[in-house]
Amino acid sequence: MKIICPSCSYENIEGEDRCAQCFHSLMQRDIPRPRKDDNFQNVMMTAPVAELLTGKDLLVASTTDTIQRIVKIFQEKKKNCVLIYKKKKLVGIISNRDILRRVVLPHKDLSTVKAEEVMTANPEFVRAEDPIAYAVNKMAMGGFRHLPVLANDGTPLSIIMIIDVLRYIARRKKP
Amino acid sequence: METKPVEVLLKEKKIYQIVNPKLVQAPPEMTVEEAVNLMCENKAGYIVVAKNKKVVGVFTETDLINKVLENGIDWKRPLSDFMTQDVKTLNIKEPVGHAIDLMGQGGFYHIPLVNDEGQLVNVLSVRTLIRFLAEFYPTEVYNLPPKPNQAMATPEGG
Numbered sequence: 558m559k560i561i562c563p564s565c566s567y568e569n570i571e572g573e574d575r576c577a578q579c580f581h582s583l584m585q586r587d588i589p590r591p592r593k594d595d596n597f598q599n600v601m602m603t604a605p606v607a608e609l610l611t612g613k614d615l616l617v618a619s620t621t622d623t624i625q626r627i628v629k630i631f632q633e634k635k636k637n638c639v640l641i642y643k644k645k646k647l648v649g650i651i652s653n654r655d656i657l658r659r660v661v662l663p664h665k666d667l668s669t670v671k672a673e674e675v676m677t678a679n680p681e682f683v684r685a686e687d688p689i690a691y692a693v694n695k696m697a698m699g700g701f702r703h704l705p706v707l708a709n710d711g712t713p714l715s716i717i718m719i720i721d722v723l724r725y726i727a728r729r730k731k732p
Numbered sequence: 733m734e735t736k737p738v739e740v741l742l743k744e745k746k747i748y749q750i751v752n753p754k755l756v757q758a759p760p761e762m763t764v765e766e767a768v769n770l771m772c773e774n775k776a777g778y779i780v781v782a783k784n785k786k787v788v789g790v791f792t793e794t795d796l797i798n799k800v801l802e803n804g805i806d807w808k809r810p811l812s813d814f815m816t817q818d819v820k821t822l823n824i825k826e827p828v829g830h831a832i833d834l835m836g837q838g839g840f841y842h843i844p845l846v847n848d849e850g851q852l853v854n855v856l857s858v859r860t861l862i863r864f865l866a867e868f869y870p871t872e873v874y875n876l877p878p879k880p881n882q883a884m885a886t887p888e889g890g
Contacts (some may be wrong), residue, residue, distance in 0.1 A: 597738035653793040662772045697866035719858050720839050727836035
């Protein structure tokens with residue numbers, strides 16, 4: 558019988574107090590629970606990311622699409638983030654910030670730069686059933702304003718924006 | 733961990749207690765070209781456009797990409813031609829809860845902050861706000877994988 562570390566997934570020998578690899582405590586019995594008297598914590602730790610999905614914010618480009626085309630589509634659809642897929646696998650994400658830093662500042666020609674040169678590779682993502690708190694934590698730790706939401710087979714469901722999270726909180730925090 | 737419920741804290745905590753001292757601002761005459769450099773130097777995606785300490789607009793990376801790129805625009809033109817005008821500001825002494833409401837409703841990433849005299853003193857970014865909110869969960873949440881009983885193939889999860 559092995560105990561799998563909740564932090565790094567290392568398989569520890571049963572009875573260990575802490576993970577031999579990352580020193581994460583192995584003595585917690587349950588996942589943390591929100592305070593009973595705290596409506597905000599309750600909502601954030603129990604409501605799933607699925608509550609934020611609109612199904613409307615999902616743009617996908619391929620690694621070889623040019624930044625010029627992506628910018629045109631951003632302008633037309635009033636979007637600011639696109640997932641980059643290659644052979645049905647998520648390989649990157651491009652937001653306005655990536656375009657500013659990696660294309661506009663070095664004065665590159667938009668019509669020749671490809672998505673794969675600009676994208677942030679291997680982005681963090683969440684699943685629809687994850688609690689909203691988990692998405693908030695990823696956004697806060699990584700400084701991301703967009704997070705892809707993926708199905709278990711890796712296909713995209715949506716992109717959630719930090720603003721969607723705030724809007725949800727604004728709606729739910731009223732007692 | 734704070735001991736009060738979050739709803740109470742959102743009313744009690746004031747904006748000035750959570751903001752960073754960093755503010756990227758420029759006059760409306762600054763050119764788009766200079767603005768791009770200023771944003772990148774400061775690792776920011778916004779510039780609060782102000783004149784005599786009064787907020788006149790906000791210029792963001794979204795304005796740049798939606799209005800300037802691929803539209804054949806002369807980059808020597810001033811920011812005031814492309815900035816978002818009539819921006820909402822908040823007094824720095826207002827509760828954090830108000831900022832969440834305003835950002836959520838308006839979809840803004842940045843809210844310029846003013847003092848009692850209406851002068852620009854700081855800015856509240858959506859990232860600052862999210863970091864503030866993230867402090868309210870039990871810290872163990874940080875270390876949990878998406879599914880607590882799911883094991884990754886490698887320690888890195890790759």
